[in-house]
């Protein structure tokens with residue numbers, strides 16, 4: 001049984017001793033895992049924790065601005081926002097293999113942090129919000145390789161940091177949420193749905209381009225808004241849009257169209273190791289489909305993913 005108070009006390013004193021007066025750089029994606037690990041470390045070492053959020057251009061709508069507000073205003077952390085969209089998209093240009101995409105994103109993340117670390121002066125540690133399923137599913141714990149999660153499999157061999165700190169590596173998602181709550185984080189952040197490290201790149205099938213990402217961002221915002229409007233956001237583990245590589249024929253007032261197909265995925269899960277698809281009410285599906293096809297230019301078809309994990313994974317890539 002996970003004892004959250006004990007975990008906090010032990011972690012705070014462990015990292016306070018270990019890090020001493022040295023500096024820790026935090027890869028702050030804005031997701032639950034990295035936010036909770038940062039708040040935990042912040043409690044232990046205060047301003048010696050330097051949080052860096054990289055806007056990879058693969059974030060959801062308004063996400064980077066929200067992360068920035070959260071760290072600066074709510075937690076008063078030492079926080080830097082880096083706009084790296086052009087850099088990531090250039091690296092991803094022409095790449096359509098999912099594993100290659102993940103590895104490129106993982107490596108670019110580390111490079112950006114290394115550069116930032118050099119600007120900060122003496123940084124000895126890198127903090128990452130790796131949790132147990134990331135490690136299990138990357139095949140580093142004797143299990144079969146499913147996908148290389150960017151924060152494990154994509155790590156380049158040469159890292160110029162003394163050490164990687166991963167305070168959540170033995171925890172499952174539900175335990176991370178409990179921990180966040182106990183650390184005094186707001187409900188809305190603690191219960192935020194999981195968002196993968198490689199971001200929208202693994203939901204934008206095939207080659208990632210700015211045009212496709214903008215379409216996906218707009219469609220995803222509709223899915224999220226409609227789920228919240230229906231009052232279902234707290235009872236669904238993850239809900240999001242995928243921009244499939246599929247284009248199909250449609251019809252509009254102006255005549256024939258040839259547009260993208262957006263898939264919608266909503267799943268119930270407790271730890272993301274297994275999942276089942278949510279029986280969304282037809283009215284919610286209708287609102288999502290109607291709004292996406294009306295509001296998101298270039299999309300003429302919406303489908304709903306009715307596959308459990310296994311056999312499918314939660315993300316499409």
Ligand code: XMP
Pocket residue numbers: 102134137146147148149150151194195196197198202238272273309312313314315316
């Ligand atoms: P899958 O798609 O493997 O996802 O069923 C399980 C959970 O992990 C998240 N996920 C990732 N998280 N880096 C991450 O930090 C990744 O590369 C990655 N791939 C998947 C996914 O969103 C789900 O919650």
